[in-house]
Amino acid sequence: MLMSIALALHVLSIVVWVGGMFFAHQALRPAAVSVLEPPTRLRLWRATFQRFFPWVWLSIVLVLASGLWMMMQFPKPPIFVHVMLGLGVIMMLIFMHVFFAPYGRLKKAVATENWKEGGKALGQIRMLVGLNLSIGLITVIVGTAGKFFI
Template sequence: MTFHHLMLFLHLLGVIVWVGGMAFAYLCLRPAATALPPAQRLPLWGDVLARFFPLVWIAIVLVVGSGFGMLNEVGFARAPKAWHLMLVTGAVMIAVFVAIWFGPWRALRTGVANENWAAAAVALNRIRQRVGFNLALGVVTTAIATLGLGL
């Protein structure tokens, strides 16, 4: 096993956890949870996200650390153009997650704790919109990484 293989494994592990978790939440859990009344649905989402979001922080550390490890190995100037583009899309994804963490995630937790279902629902909808954006950007980033796309 080479350094590059280890970095690639850690990078993919982080991506799988983050993008795969968003895909599961957005495409599977969300449609199923809509059958529940707000007093059940919103605490469920609070519990799910309380478990998922710490994993996202770990995934970010893995993706950023391994990405810079691979970039450092080949040199920034010699890295493929796709890597540079992935660096930009990844930075946007991190910024969106940080905005979720410090914005609607706090509001969702407060709304659920106070049983203010209207406020919690507004916060969850904001999270949903941002996760939808990040999921789409994660798929585009994966395409950039794997399909070449003339880069």
């Protein structure tokens, strides 16, 4: 029973976090570039992150708590679980860097209407979210198909 709750919370959190990154990076980003001028585009991203990032923090807490708890149920956790933990921790550190460094600069740039700095910060966020999305998709494969290979 507890195991099914932990697994459900784990997978739902991953769907929200990785799915959100996929939508932002693959759909909203190119659409915003093609239809919005920089000031509006930067304001849109600032408002979008403000709504999405609290969900990412919640996902991180739930993924880590449920993942570590499930890990403790194994007498000896399989290798793919260790790989999942390693990749998951890297994703969390990348997100925290985005949150505290370039997102902080983006907020400041939008508040002071400094569009050049805002563009630079957004470019960094885009690169790091692209990286985290790639690691996230690989980690989903490791978490689901890993048991058949390792």
